[in-house]
Amino acid sequence: MKALVLSGGSGTRLRPFTHTSPKQLVPVANKPVLYYVLEAIAESGITEVGIVVGDTAAEIREAVGDGSRFGLDVTYLPQAAPLGLAHAVLIAREFLGDDDFVMYLGDNFVVGGISSLVEEFAQSRPDAQILLTRVPDPTAFGVAELDDSGRVVGLEEKPAKPKSDLALVGIYLFTPAVHEAVRSIVPSDRGELEITHALQWLIDHGRDVRSTTISGYWKDTGNVADMLEVNRSVLEGIEPATEGTVDAATELIGRVRIEAGAEVRGSRIVGPAVIGPGTVITGSYVGPYTSIAENCRIEDSEIEFSIVLRDSHLDGVRRVQASLIGRNVTVTPAPRVPAGNRLILGDHSKVQILT
Template identity: 55%
Template sequence: MKALVLSGGSGTRLRPFSHSMPKQLIPVAGEPVLAHALGAVARLGVTDVGVVIGGWEREIAEAIGDGSRFGVRVTYLRQERPDGLASCVALARPFLGDDDFVMYLGDNVLPDGIHGLAAEFRARRPAAHIAVQKVEDPRAFGIAELASDGSVVRLVEKPEPPCGDLAVIGVYFFTAAVHAAVAAIRPSARGELEITDALQWLLDQGARVTAGEYAGYWKDTGRPEDVLACNRRLLGDLCREVRGDVDAASTLSGPVLVEPGARVVRSRIDGPAIIGAGAVVKDSHVGPHTSVGRDCLLNAAGVADSVLLDGATIAAVPDLRGCIVGRSATVTGGARRVHHRLMVGDHASVELPG
């Protein structure tokens, strides 16, 4: 089996961050979302991974490299413009050949793993096997209607009114039968080759398409609030490890990871939290569910339930909560304790009133 990991798309819901970096490189729990996706497919025993990239080729290649740190071999597949998930399959045909493959959307996180889904696919070997999960608002998703044996009867995109609550989430398993489907369909009303149309084509041709209900945690990290929620969930699995320097005047409570080269001076860190390599935390309080990126500086700062990207600086701001602060951005202010919730893009400077 091979893997196809999709890392294109514009990420409009993650602006301002997606103006200056691909959404798949937004970090959660200290690693880019895309790294979590590659780890998930590697744990299936898959070693050949095609990564579909768009305009952020250099940035993604720098972050992921050849895939060896995940135990996989990465082949980059350049997509000139995002025109549908099925078009990614067509683009990857020379790489995929006639092998079975798993397609994983690179902005989705499933930390509980996808071994069960893979086992179902291998045991039953339908033309396609899709992951589904119950959602509160079916109108925002592609919805699968299932027979009692788990076979897919029909796929409906963003139904109004809802015809079920099983949303198709970001993991698909395919045999080579999908290539005929992709070649046969035409662009949708929005001008894209939809993977749901390819799946429906398979159904119309009498092929077997099945679904597995995913019981684990799943998050599409398409919005800032999703990034923060995912960061909270992944930090919940953190183990305490101190590889940097923590002085005697500082206190660590709970699972805290202090990476090499990081320094904690006269500060309190309440886990789960990550202090990235080279970061300096001085006279500050880092609260639970916070990821502090590499080379960040916190001075007389208080931050909780937040993600600070590499090189961010927080100074004299005692109560930041639910924030995402971009790379090399600076947030400064007076000592007045007022709760602030900020979304600050890369290299921005924000001065709060004292």
């Protein structure tokens, strides 16, 4: 069995970060989302992985290399434009051959991995197996319709009037039967070859398409709010460790990981939180669910429930929260501007002036 990981796409919902870096490489708990995907694939026993790449191919190649650090053998599959998930299957035909495969969107995060799913698929081998989860707004996803027995009878891509609240999670398992399906469909109104259309083609032609509804944690890390939520989820499971330097005037509370080469002086850190290597924190407060990457400086500042990417600097800022701060960013207080108030007040007035 092989794996196909989709790491193209423009990541418009994560701009401005994705103007300069692939969305799959934005870190949660100081590790790129794509790494969690590759680790889950390796844990399932799959070793051959094709990574579909687009405009950000160079950054993905630099981050993943040949895959050996994950115990994988990686092949890169260029996609000229993000023309849909089914198009990714189409261009990966030679790599996939006649093997079964799991297709995994590189910006999706599933707690617990995919080992049990892969094992179940290998034993029963339906033509396709999809993962579903209930969501409050199905219009933003591919949506599945099930009959009374739980069999998949219909699929729609981002429907205006969803027939259910069951959204497709970005993990799919296929036999080679899917190759005929992706060759047989036409682009949607969005100009893309939709995987939902390929799945519907299989259903319409009597093929066995099964589903598994998951109740565990899943997120499509396509926007800032979801990135912060995934970061929170991962940090809840970290083990505390102090590999860097922490002085006697610093207070560490809860699950805090200070990575090698980091230095914390005269500060208070409340976990779960992780401080990356080479980062220096002085006279500051770092609150729960915060990841600070490598080589940052946090001075006389307060931050919580946030992600700070490498080489960034916060100096003298109060209560930064629910924030995603990119690489090599500097945040400082704005200079105070002298201001005057000209008042013309009648008798018995009461005025409050913001100072």
